[in-house]
Amino acid sequence: MNILQFLVSIVLFTVLAFGIGFIINMILRTTWLPVVIAFGVIIGALVYNKIVPGLVDIIILAFGIAGSVVSGWTIQTLRKKGYRMF
Template sequence: MTPSTGVSLTVSLPQLIISVVLFLVLFFGIGFILNMLLRSTWVMAVIYPIVVIFIIDDVGFFSYFTSPAASFSELGQAVVSLHIADVTILAAGMAGAVISGFAIKMLRVRGYQMF
């Protein structure tokens, strides 16, 4: 998933299915734990877009503050050059983060106070 390097990677169907499930479960678990520990509901759903930026862009964190025009321009090019498989995998991660928020909310409504 490195669009800025110009390498065209093809993803087979089994790799796509495993990656989608992996990102869904991974970000559900991380989101569930963060929401539980921070006593919040949508922490991971807010943090996830920042994580996606770090995944798809090769620009360093401080470059967004020192040279924002070039950094955001490169980020825009990286987003536009994503393949359908990449978008599907990243969307599954967002779905996992959102589902974790709903799971925490459901547990709170049902009386589990530690969540």
């Protein structure tokens, strides 16, 4: 994998997981459900396809998990500050 592809993948997975997690948090009014879903999807895909991820894959997936964790933290902070729609 090219270093440019690696860096773009990290940013893409982080922003994508944050956005999807934020939307799920707004719709379902849960805080940490997107993190659980992300772990389930990743583990399920690895088990189903019988793939052993390499270091680059683990780093990219970890940034995706970090994006969903940050979305949960953001929603929680917005709720504490009084935003009722969250």
